[in-house]
Amino acid sequence: MATARRSSAKVRSIPARGYHHGDLRQALVSSGLALIEAEGAEALSVREVARRAGVSSAAPFRHFPSRVALMTAIAEEAMRRFHAEFVAAQEKAPKDDPLARFRAIGTAYLRWAFRNPTHFQILSDRTLFDFEGAAELRRQDDEIRTAMEAAVRAAIAKGQIHSDDVRLLHLAGRGLVYGLARMQVDGHMPRWGIAEHEAEKMAEAALDLLAAGLKRA
Amino acid sequence: MATARRSSAKVRSIPARGYHHGDLRQALVSSGLALIEAEGAEALSVREVARRAGVSSAAPFRHFPSRVALMTAIAEEAMRRFHAEFVAAQEKAPKDDPLARFRAIGTAYLRWAFRNPTHFQILSDRTLFDFEGAAELRRQDDEIRTAMEAAVRAAIAKGQIHSDDVRLLHLAGRGLVYGLARMQVDGHMPRWGIAEHEAEKMAEAALDLLAAGLKRA
DNA sequence: GCGTCTATGTAAGCAATGATTACATGCCCG
DNA sequence: CGGGCATGTAATCATTGCTTACATAGACGC
Numbered sequence: 001m002a003t004a005r006r007s008s009a010k011v012r013s014i015p016a017r018g019y020h021h022g023d024l025r026q027a028l029v030s031s032g033l034a035l036i037e038a039e040g041a042e043a044l045s046v047r048e049v050a051r052r053a054g055v056s057s058a059a060p061f062r063h064f065p066s067r068v069a070l071m072t073a074i075a076e077e078a079m080r081r082f083h084a085e086f087v088a089a090q091e092k093a094p095k096d097d098p099l100a101r102f103r104a105i106g107t108a109y110l111r112w113a114f115r116n117p118t119h120f121q122i123l124s125d126r127t128l129f130d131f132e133g134a135a136e137l138r139r140q141d142d143e144i145r146t147a148m149e150a151a152v153r154a155a156i157a158k159g160q161i162h163s164d165d166v167r168l169l170h171l172a173g174r175g176l177v178y179g180l181a182r183m184q185v186d187g188h189m190p191r192w193g194i195a196e197h198e199a200e201k202m203a204e205a206a207l208d209l210l211a212a213g214l215k216r217a
Numbered sequence: 218m219a220t221a222r223r224s225s226a227k228v229r230s231i232p233a234r235g236y237h238h239g240d241l242r243q244a245l246v247s248s249g250l251a252l253i254e255a256e257g258a259e260a261l262s263v264r265e266v267a268r269r270a271g272v273s274s275a276a277p278f279r280h281f282p283s284r285v286a287l288m289t290a291i292a293e294e295a296m297r298r299f300h301a302e303f304v305a306a307q308e309k310a311p312k313d314d315p316l317a318r319f320r321a322i323g324t325a326y327l328r329w330a331f332r333n334p335t336h337f338q339i340l341s342d343r344t345l346f347d348f349e350g351a352a353e354l355r356r357q358d359d360e361i362r363t364a365m366e367a368a369v370r371a372a373i374a375k376g377q378i379h380s381d382d383v384r385l386l387h388l389a390g391r392g393l394v395y396g397l398a399r400m401q402v403d404g405h406m407p408r409w410g411i412a413e414h415e416a417e418k419m420a421e422a423a424l425d426l427l428a429a430g431l432k433r434a
Numbered sequence: 435g436c437g438t439c440t441a442t443g444t445a446a447g448c449a450a451t452g453a454t455t456a457c458a459t460g461c462c463c464g
Numbered sequence: 465c466g467g468g469c470a471t472g473t474a475a476t477c478a479t480t481g482c483t484t485a486c487a488t489a490g491a492c493g494c
Binding site for chain 1: 257258259341342343344348362380384385386387388389391392393394395396397399400403404405407409419420422423426427429430431
């Protein structure tokens, strides 16, 4: 009954369930992400994830040496998605208007955070996983930071901004975007009785405000 | 030997240790805060706190119904300190220059967060404690938000700012300050090889940048 | 003083969790 | 077809949050 036998052929491609799970590692990451989405990061336990994947409580330790390692894999998955979307937004952004580009990058960051609060929360809270040990994640994170900084640099070179302190401008931009995103996921967004999706527009407007303030008069 | 007898008098004032602890509740909050300071919020366990206070593992439950309740008391203690410092800064701020006042409030917020990262982290992460159940904390939090909003409103009334959207301006200011503070405690501050205390000045400069951008030309 | 009542501590034990160890199973490759 | 390795299970441990039953010290009425 439960033993829906796979048909002798090379099982590798079929994610069927025998004694050996098709791809437990990925299954654990997926159900882990789903669990966090539903119950919060604190609620993620190795045993619960194993339960949802239908395996014994010791099985996950074949793929991850510790709970933190599992969380790290989940964070890397989240970063992979964020990075992909960021790259896509990056390509659609105007090539010849650095300030607009800076704004576009910030907006993409904000939109992603607002629409994937759980993913964003995992990524931003580095006490949840092993940041140092996640090389790929760090690389993608750096790439995003670098892109933002490049936009600022280009805007300065083009004389679009009335300041030439790259670090400071970058810090202000990133600080604002990061802050707005975290306010949202941390529940610090003032409730002005406006619809949820309005908060996102509001945040984007705040970013515009900064960009406008930087413009050369 | 261990029974250093208190001298008959009204013990109440003396924090001596008999079978009954002088003021266990406060002792738990204090050692809890110290523990978080040293090991991070995740590391706080009721048993460890009890151990450090020299009582049995069940004793804390006489004072707090749950671990979260203990964390909430710790958060309230942190907020009390923050609020006190905020009020002090508020009084020193210029009365007649709202924009400068707005800036002063933001700076005080930033300074506190940079110098008390643990306290700030506890307060900002509402998954750590019971925000809804902490009435006094909520009141003090509101008071700070209100003060910031009032400064913005006054700046608009005085024609110091080239915009009249109070909510938006407030959001931008709070978002930036909150973001810079969280970047610091979350370990997202770019390491530019500058000294630690320079980061604080940098953050303040970013705030100035926003304030300047808002100024009427 | 004295006895009792209550606040506050202890001891022991429960279920759940992260992690380890010894064992089982089945897929892959010679 | 048969050995070996990857991947699963079962059983177990220490630790944790929390509860229950019991102990004791202080406070208070008399």
